[in-house]
Amino acid sequence: MVERKEKNSISNKRKYNKLVSTPEIEDYSLRYAPKKFRKWKEFTVANAAMGGIAYLADFAIGGSLIVSYGFANATLGILIAAVIIFLTGIPIAYYASKYHIDMDLLTRGSGFGYLGSTITSIIYASFTFIYFSLEGSVMSQAISLYSGIPLRISYLIAALIMIPLVVYGMTFLSKLQLYTQPLWFSLMLVPLIGIYIKDPTSLSTWTSFGGEAKTASFNPLFTGLAAGVVLSLIAQIGEQVDYLRFMPDKEPSNSKKWWLFVILAGPGWVILGAFKELYGSFLAANIASKVGYVDATEPIYQFLFGYNIILGSAFAALTIATIYVLLSQIKINVTNAYSGSLSWSNFFSRILHIHPGRVIWLVLNVLIGLTLMELGVFYELNFVLGFYSNVAIAWIGAVVSDLVINKNILKISPPYIEFKRGHLYKINPVGFVPMIIASIISIMAFFGLFGYAAQSFSPFISLAISFMLTPIMAVLTKGKYYIARTSNIQKTEDTCVVCGYNYESEDLLYCPYHQGNICSLCCTLDKSCHEICKTKIGPQNNDFRLKI
Numbered sequence: 001m002v003e004r005k006e007k008n009s010i011s012n013k014r015k016y017n018k019l020v021s022t023p024e025i026e027d028y029s030l031r032y033a034p035k036k037f038r039k040w041k042e043f044t045v046a047n048a049a050m051g052g053i054a055y056l057a058d059f060a061i062g063g064s065l066i067v068s069y070g071f072a073n074a075t076l077g078i079l080i081a082a083v084i085i086f087l088t089g090i091p092i093a094y095y096a097s098k099y100h101i102d103m104d105l106l107t108r109g110s111g112f113g114y115l116g117s118t119i120t121s122i123i124y125a126s127f128t129f130i131y132f133s134l135e136g137s138v139m140s141q142a143i144s145l146y147s148g149i150p151l152r153i154s155y156l157i158a159a160l161i162m163i164p165l166v167v168y169g170m171t172f173l174s175k176l177q178l179y180t181q182p183l184w185f186s187l188m189l190v191p192l193i194g195i196y197i198k199d200p201t202s203l204s205t206w207t208s209f210g211g212e213a214k215t216a217s218f219n220p221l222f223t224g225l226a227a228g229v230v231l232s233l234i235a236q237i238g239e240q241v242d243y244l245r246f247m248p249d250k251e252p253s254n255s256k257k258w259w260l261f262v263i264l265a266g267p268g269w270v271i272l273g274a275f276k277e278l279y280g281s282f283l284a285a286n287i288a289s290k291v292g293y294v295d296a297t298e299p300i301y302q303f304l305f306g307y308n309i310i311l312g313s314a315f316a317a318l319t320i321a322t323i324y325v326l327l328s329q330i331k332i333n334v335t336n337a338y339s340g341s342l343s344w345s346n347f348f349s350r351i352l353h354i355h356p357g358r359v360i361w362l363v364l365n366v367l368i369g370l371t372l373m374e375l376g377v378f379y380e381l382n383f384v385l386g387f388y389s390n391v392a393i394a395w396i397g398a399v400v401s402d403l404v405i406n407k408n409i410l411k412i413s414p415p416y417i418e419f420k421r422g423h424l425y426k427i428n429p430v431g432f433v434p435m436i437i438a439s440i441i442s443i444m445a446f447f448g449l450f451g452y453a454a455q456s457f458s459p460f461i462s463l464a465i466s467f468m469l470t471p472i473m474a475v476l477t478k479g480k481y482y483i484a485r486t487s488n489i490q491k492t493e494d495t496c497v498v499c500g501y502n503y504e505s506e507d508l509l510y511c512p513y514h515q516g517n518i519c520s521l522c523c524t525l526d527k528s529c530h531e532i533c534k535t536k537i538g539p540q541n542n543d544f545r546l547k548i
Contacts, residue, residue, distance in 0.1 A: 031520045032419070032507045033100040033245045040246055042257050044178065046265035049243035051177025053269045054184050055332030056299040056325060057134045061229060062280030063297035064381050067288065069222040070213040071206060074281050077226025081233070082274035084463070086267045088396055089237040091403040093266025095417055096241035097258075098250060100506075103238035104346040105419035107395075111402035111431025111470060113481065114350065114424040120395050120435070121347040125365065127235040128340030130377070130388060132159075132333055132369035137378035139329035142300040146322040152374060158329070159370035165330070166337045166362055180331060187324040191306025192279060195286065198309050202286050209285035212293065224456035228446075229382055231459045232389035233273065234396050239339045240266050297381075300325050340365030350421075353527045389459045390446055394438035397466035398431040405471045406430065412471075412479040420520045422509045422533050428481040434469035438462045484534045489517060498522035 040048075065074035096106050103124060107117040140154035149157075165176070195202050210216045244266055250258045283302035287295075295301045303324055307317035344361030348354060377384055406413035418424060442462030445454040454461065487510040495502050497516030511518040513529035 032105075032504070034504045034507065035249065036504075038100065038246050038248055040248070042247060042254065042261040045243055045246050045248075046261035047181060048177045049240050049265035050269065050272070051181060051331050051335070053272050053332070054328045055131070055135050056138045056276075056328050057131060057332075058273050058276035059280030059283065059299040059302055060134070060138060060297050060378070060381060061385070062277035062282075063284030063299075063302065065226045065229060065277070066206075066209055066281035066284055067211040067293045067297055068213065068382060069219070069226050070210045071208065071216040071281070071285070072218045073213065073222035074226050075278065076218065076223045077228075078230055078274050078277045078281075080223070081227045081230035082270045084231065085234050085237070085270040085273075088234060088400045089240070089267025089270070090263070091400055092237050092396075093241060093244055093262050095403055097244045097247040097262045097266070099417045100245045100247070101417060101419055102242050102245055102342055102346075104343060106241070106417060107399055107431075108419045108424060109414075109417040109482075110399045111406065111413065111428050111474070111482075112398075112435075113426055113428035113432065114421050115426040116428055116432040118347055118350055119432075121343050121350075123391055123395050124235060124238050125340055125343040125347065126388065127232075127238065127392060128336045128343060129365050129369040129372065130384065132162075132336040132340065132365065133372035133377050134381065135329050135333045135336065136369060136373050138299050139326060139333070140373065141298055142322045142325035142329075145300055145304075146318060155370060155373040158333075159366050159373065162330075162333050162337045163363060163366055165334050166341070176334065177331060180327060184324075184327055184331060187320070187327070188276075188279075191303055191310065192282070194310035195283075195306055199286075202282070206282045206285040209288070211285075211288070221452060221456040224460070225382075225386070228389050228456070228459040229385045230274075230277065231393055231463075232385035233270070234389070235392040236269060236273070237266065237396070238343075239335050240269055242335075242339045242342055294379075336369070337362055337366055340369075349521075349524050353525050386459075387443070387446060390442040390462045391439045393459050393462045394435045394442065394466045397438065397463045398435045398470045401434075401467045401470035402431050402474070406474045406479075410471055410474060412474045412482075414482055418483055420507075420509050421523045422511060422531070423484060423486060425481045425484050425534075429477060430473045430479075430481065431470055433473055434466045437469060438466035441465060487517075496522055498526075 062074065062078065065077060068074075069077070092103075092106065095110075096103065099106075104117060104121050107120045108114055112120060136155065136158040139158040140151055143149060143154040143157060144151045147154075208216050213219070213222060244262060247258065247262065248254065280299070280302060283306060284296040287301060287305045290305070291301050300321060303321040304317055307320050308314060311317050311320070341358045341362035344364055345358050348361065402413055407415060413430070439462065442458045442465070444450065445458035445461050448455045487508070489505045489508050489510070491505060493502055493504050494508055494517045496508070496519040497511070497514050498518045499522050501519065503519045507520050508517045509520065509523060510516070510533075511523065511529070512533050513526070
């Protein structure tokens with residue numbers, strides 16, 4: 001039996017290093033974002049979130065899709081995926097903004113449990129370093145083309161420059177995105193307008209482009225494959241809510257404004273994303289005959305073509321195109337690096353019960369991204385994203401199903417989001433099992449085990465299975481595995497008996513082992529308690545209720 005620990009004295013309280021204890025650096029990476037830290041207005045938070053949508057991988061994806069599948073299939077695939085991404089993003093953005101938690105904490109309380117969501121942390125971390133490597137590759141191509149530096153050296157520059165930019169998290173990123181947004185948007189639109197004015201036939205060149213498919217006509221299997229690649233971006237909502245968790249509280253006085261910016265910066269990201277993919281396909285179709293199919297998918301060549309038509313000077317066009325690419329990639333890769341650091345923090349804190357600070361995991365995420373860049377992941381874009389989308393969709397589908405159906409229709413899932421270790425079961429089969437089943441079946445379909453039709457629509461199979469199976473699991477388990485026990489925290493703010501810092505009640509729970517209120521992070525990192533709070537040997541008092 002685990003004995004209860006005597007209350008901590010001041011001398012033996014847990015000490016956090018400066019990387020953890022400094023809010024401007026740590027950004028509450030493992031916990032609820034408190035009201036006193038959320039000092040930004042709705043527009044500022046939304047603008048910071050939308051700044052991360054500056055990435056040019058959309059242009060590469062659009063170019064790759066039209067080269068591979070032709071105009072009609074690329075366009076339909078992009079639009080179908082955009083609708084799905086938008087609809088699934090609404091409940092996630094709402095609950096994350098309302099409860100001020102990141103994607104990992106949201107997943108814990110949405111049918112996965114405390115350790116069940118460790119797998120989704122890896123899925124999400126994979127999203128951040130895959131796209132970090134893709135965006136870094138685009139940036140590196142621009143650096144090498146402009147300066148003549150070998151591409152492998154450019155990879156190193158593009159990756160390592162992100163580390164100092166991300167150290168101060170939201171405090172710095174909100175300013176970066178705010179001040180660079182107008183310039184970025186202007187530089188993006190100028191080539192499109194200029195190309196169409198100077199070459200009206202560019203539109204027909206785009207709509208008649210067949211690419212490697214040799215046809216611009218509709219083919220349902222090609223459309224499915226195209227949509228599958230775009231659906232890999234469904235996990236982008238995680239990066240959006242990494243910012244949206246800093247939204248101010250929703251009050252009657254700001255309700256309309258709050259909803260507007262949550263929707264625009266949450267699921268609304270895909271409106272701009274789909275536009276950029278279509279834009280990229282337009283540029284690729286118009287330069288493919290000049291530079292070949294491979295280079296036509298690279299954003300630096302796409303924008304070099306656009307600016308050259310407008311300026312008539314190859315050097316001036318290359319300079320401005322390079323500036324635009326560098327600006328875009330810095331704006332997005334600071335977000336990829338930032339979100340990856342949050343995800344790795346969540347993963348290692350649960351598996352190893354350690355948290356040296358978000359910045360340490362930032363370096364890890366950047367190094368993994370750099371490795372993928374050096375391995376040439378950019379040139380396997382369709383395969384990598386098509387494969388990844390099956391797993392990402394299974395995860396998002398289960399979370400959305402729990403938030404929409406289990407919480408609001410079946411009323412089986414709790415109406416709030418619980419994320420604290422001491423209140424959760426290790427595994428909640430409601431979302432965890434459907435995600436695993438959907439991932440396995442859809443990956444088998446992706447590799448052709450069920451025929452070519454199933455291979456083309458494997459992401460849709462993944463979404464359908466996870467979304468439908470989640471409420472079935474909730475009914476079968478009767479919601480038993482959502483909440484292990486609850487705490488009755490009377491104060492709006494209290495001191496954690498383990499680390500000695502003050503926290504708002506949303507981030508506190510009663511601990512029978514330490515015999516007092518502790519913060520969610522100290523609860524996460526404790527190795528010696530053996531979770532006696534979730535057994536019948538917990539304390540017999542009225543400070544919490546145990547779910548037996």
